[in-house]
Amino acid sequence: ELGYDVIDLNMACPVKRLRGCARGGHLLHQPEKASEIIQEVSQAVGGRVPLTIKLRRGFDDEQDSEKNFFRIIEDTIDQGFFAAVVHGRTVRQKYEGPSRWNFLSQLTQRYPDFRIMGSGDIFTPESVFEMLARTGVDAVSVARGAIGNPWIFRQASLLLEGKAPRPPSLEEQGSVLRDHFELCSRFHTERKTQKLMRKFGIKFSIHHPEPGNAEKAFISCRSLSDWWDVFKRLYCDTEVAAGEIPSGDSP
Ligand SMILES: Cc1cc2nc3c(=O)[nH]c(=O)nc-3n(C[C@H](O)[C@H](O)[C@H](O)COP(=O)(O)O)c2cc1C
Structure with missing residues (x-):
């Protein structure tokens, strides 16, 4: 009704104040609640606009976290979501350590018919193509790499056309x-x-x-x-x- 083109569910945000109210990435260790939200949003939207979900690769590195992640992503696939954007860090990791791109490769191999978009550690236009090549994701999401370099998108487009990325004048x-x-x-x-x-x-x-x-x-x-x-x-x-x-x- 408000004219949005897409609705994105965020189950990735690590901000602490969301913990108490079970939102963002903290939903990753509450899979029942996460599934309920996924189903209810999907029913309410009824296919009028595409739905996407943003996930981190788990709440933490415990085995249960991985199980929860797969349960949640499979719910989104079952509910006909358009795509999942996956950040290869855990919620507990916040921004420490690298984003695990191997996890993205696992996902693209496991769900070849579902759109997976990759997120994490994209700081240069070249790294966009490195992620595409190494993980097989369908698209790449740029975040901190655009802070201070909003030209990263133009630079990546130039690379895509086989041209050298030009620095801003x-x-x-x-x-x-x-x-x-x-x-x-x-x-x-x-x-x-x-x-x-x-x-x-x-x-x-x-x-x-x-x-x-x-x-x-x-x-x-x-x-x-x-x-x-x-x-x-x-x-x-x-x-x-x-x-x-x-x-x-x-x-
Ligand atoms: C200042 C800031 C704000 C962000 N806001 C959002 C947001 O609103 N929704 C979202 O899905 N991710 C958000 N993110 C997470 C990024 O989309 C991305 O997953 C994360 O920064 C990892 O990518 P990077 O290592 O390339 O920065 C935000 C990140 C930063 C640094």
Whole structure:
């Protein structure tokens, strides 16, 4: 009714505060509850839009966890889900240690007719193709690799066409960083915007022609006007970025 194209059930989020209310990845060790949700959502949606599920490879490394995972994924297959996106870490692992891509290979071999999308440790456009080749997944999900490098999708598309992935020009960097600022300030308070944009400025600095100086400059920002001063200095040799620089603390 609200016009969404897809409904995704999240049984992967490791955030602790979800534990008490049995949500996200914490459902992975409550397979009965997980199955109930899968069935009820499937019945309620009645095939009107595709359903997907996001899973981690288990709650932890205990044997029961693996059993629970397979029970849950088989429920989604039985309920006609469109695909499962699987992150090859356990909930307990959070982000420690590598994502186990071998587990993704096991899944694609075990369920050749069900769409499996892979997640975990995709930090470069090349790693998208490495995961496809090594695991046989149908698609790859990019997450932290896009933080500070939103061009990763374009770079992967270029690789797919057999072309070399092009780094972003200074003009593109300035333009995206500026849009990022505007979106951030639309949804967050000034204080939060300052904190987030300092962090993203630091992340974006790896693309700058002088990455070390750019990083230091963003690290030193203590206010929004500091941030804009740094932005102007680093990115405003170019017309797009120079456009209309807000004069005060906000755009
Ligand atoms: C800041 C942040 C927010 C995330 N939010 C979601 C989310 O809303 N839904 C989801 O399925 N996964 C979410 N994830 C998990 C990622 O989709 C992905 O499975 C995980 O980061 C592993 O991939 P990576 O190692 O390539 O980052 C989030 C991850 C991060 C870092």
